[in-house]
Amino acid sequence: MRAHEAGALHGDIGSRPPWLRPPGDVNALVPELWPRNVARAADGALAVAGLGVRDIAAEFGTPVYVLDEDDLRSRCRDFRAAFPTEDVYYAGKAFLCRAVVRMIAEEGLHLDVCTGGELATALSAGMPAERIGFHGNNKSVAELTRALDAGVGRIIVDSFTEIDRLTALARERGVRPRVLVRVTVGVEAHTHEFIATAHEDQKFGFSLAGGAAAAAAFKILDEDVLELRGLHSHIGSQIFDANGFEVSARRVLALQAQIRDARGVELPELDLGGGFGIAYTTQDDPATPQDLAKRLRKIVDSECAAERLAVPHLSIEPGRAIVGPAVFTLYEVGTVKSVLVGTGGDAAGGRCYVSVDGGMSDNIRTALYDASYSATVASRASAAEPMLARVVGKHCESGDIVVKDEFLPADVQPGDLVAVPGTGAYCRSMASNYNHVPRPPVVAVRDGRARLIVRRETEEDLLALDVG
Numbered sequence: 507m508r509a510h511e512a513g514a515l516h517g518d519i520g521s522r523p524p525w526l527r528p529p530g531d532v533n534a535l536v537p538e539l540w541p542r543n544v545a546r547a548a549d550g551a552l553a554v555a556g557l558g559v560r561d562i563a564a565e566f567g568t569p570v571y572v573l574d575e576d577d578l579r580s581r582c583r584d585f586r587a588a589f590p591t592e593d594v595y596y597a598g599k600a601f602l603c604r605a606v607v608r609m610i611a612e613e614g615l616h617l618d619v620c621t622g623g624e625l626a627t628a629l630s631a632g633m634p635a636e637r638i639g640f641h642g643n644n645k646s647v648a649e650l651t652r653a654l655d656a657g658v659g660r661i662i663v664d665s666f667t668e669i670d671r672l673t674a675l676a677r678e679r680g681v682r683p684r685v686l687v688r689v690t691v692g693v694e695a696h697t698h699e700f701i702a703t704a705h706e707d708q709k710f711g712f713s714l715a716g717g718a719a720a721a722a723a724f725k726i727l728d729e730d731v732l733e734l735r736g737l738h739s740h741i742g743s744q745i746f747d748a749n750g751f752e753v754s755a756r757r758v759l760a761l762q763a764q765i766r767d768a769r770g771v772e773l774p775e776l777d778l779g780g781g782f783g784i785a786y787t788t789q790d791d792p793a794t795p796q797d798l799a800k801r802l803r804k805i806v807d808s809e810c811a812a813e814r815l816a817v818p819h820l821s822i823e824p825g826r827a828i829v830g831p832a833v834f835t836l837y838e839v840g841t842v843k844s845v846l847v848g849t850g851g852d853a854a855g856g857r858c859y860v861s862v863d864g865g866m867s868d869n870i871r872t873a874l875y876d877a878s879y880s881a882t883v884a885s886r887a888s889a890a891e892p893m894l895a896r897v898v899g900k901h902c903e904s905g906d907i908v909v910k911d912e913f914l915p916a917d918v919q920p921g922d923l924v925a926v927p928g929t930g931a932y933c934r935s936m937a938s939n940y941n942h943v944p945r946p947p948v949v950a951v952r953d954g955r956a957r958l959i960v961r962r963e964t965e966e967d968l969l970a971l972d973v974g
């Protein structure tokens with residue numbers, strides 16, 4: 507389904523995706539889609555770490571992002587265990603707040619930030635600066651200055667302008683930052699497909715094919731105030747297919763060999779980026795961190811052997827795979843409306859629109875990426891038949907869809923709580939105030955207790971910015 511500017515009637519409505527089948531039990535949870543400590547309690551309502559969602563809604567209101575803290579911590583540990591000698595950078599763009607910085611720091615992860623705001627959040631939560639990698643295609647002088655003054659561990663340089671800026675700033679300060687060169691390898695990977703292209707038409711990094719990546723590496727090697735530690739590549743998002751990593755590792759290690767041959771320097775590090783997929787719906791089957799580690803090591807080992815390079819110290823940057831599955835969004839249903847959508851498909855004759863009290867302001871991914879999600883009625887179990895429904899928000903856009911297609915019980919009604927899993931990554935971090943809707947809070951639940959870690963925005967917050 508693609509939202510259409512002209513309205514829903516112009517979108518392809520009336521059918522359900524082939525992977526979505528009517529469930530035998532509309533109350534059953536598919537465990538892979540939910541945080542590890544979520545289950546239906548004896549009263550039929552969802553509970554997270556033993557705390558019922560009705561209690562969460564009563565205390566914090568809806569919509570609310572609910573973080574299963576032990577789930578997030580266990581995913582950090584899974585990555586640490588799978589990559590014990592490598593560095594695992596949590597990609598903070600997926601979701602960042604001080605409590606999460608502390609959690610990932612305690613679990614032994616590094617942190618990837620890409621703006622001054624993310625850096626400020628990390629530093630204010632006590633993240634050791636040497637465990638921070640600073641990304642971004644347009645880092646300002648102020649941001650680079652702050653990064654140098656804080657002593658961040660790695661700066662991933664992205665342009666010749668940045669190399670000049672960084673060189674001048676480092677010289678002024680008498681410091682020697684450790685840098686990686688972000689290489690655009692001409693591989694684009696999303697979900698089950700990847701494309702290897704000859705040219706690299708995007709804003710990130712230095713082109714490999716055009717020679718800019720090699721030139722950037724040589725320029726840095728010529729600057730005594732910069733320490734070139736290695737190369738970096740990041741090829742996409744929600745990736746399930748390791749072939750894209752194989753092509754990117756081959757290309758980036760070929761550059762590593764070119765640098766060795768030209769300058770006699772073997773760079774000691776290689777960062778393969780993030781992008782590891784998670785299960786949003788039953789159509790997704792992500793690899794475990796152990797599988798990923800095995801595959802990535804095999805790829806790097808064989809490419810290094812082919813280039814006669816020593817295997818560099820590896821790092822990865824998972825964001826979504828750590829925080830995405832640890833969170834669900836809890837909404838309250840406001841209206842339920844059946845509409846006639848014409849002929850054909852399961853929705854022939856009608857589709858049920860279930861409107862919740864949030865929408866594209868707290869989850870833009872459906873509208874932006876045509877993302878698929880699942881949902882369940884969370885406040886009770888139902889004995890009603892499954893009914894194909896669409897969960898929509900309260901915004902003034904017909905494309906304001908949270909869950910395009912899901913089977914909900916036919917008796918779903920105003921006042922029910924609906925939970926949407928897999929919303930930890932790129933939902934709160936991409937949230938907006940569209941239609942002057944204040945952004946929802948984030949509540950961390952552990953051992954049956956809820957803790958507010960990001961408070962709800964208020965209308966006062968919105969008006970406080972409006973100084974005209």
Ligand SMILES: Cc1ncc(COP(=O)(O)O)c(C=O)c1O
Nearest residue numbers: 597740780781782823824825826
């Ligand atoms: C350089 C870099 N590293 C890591 C990530 C994290 O990706 P994901 O959250 O899909 O793992 C991104 C996402 O855009 C990125 O640009």
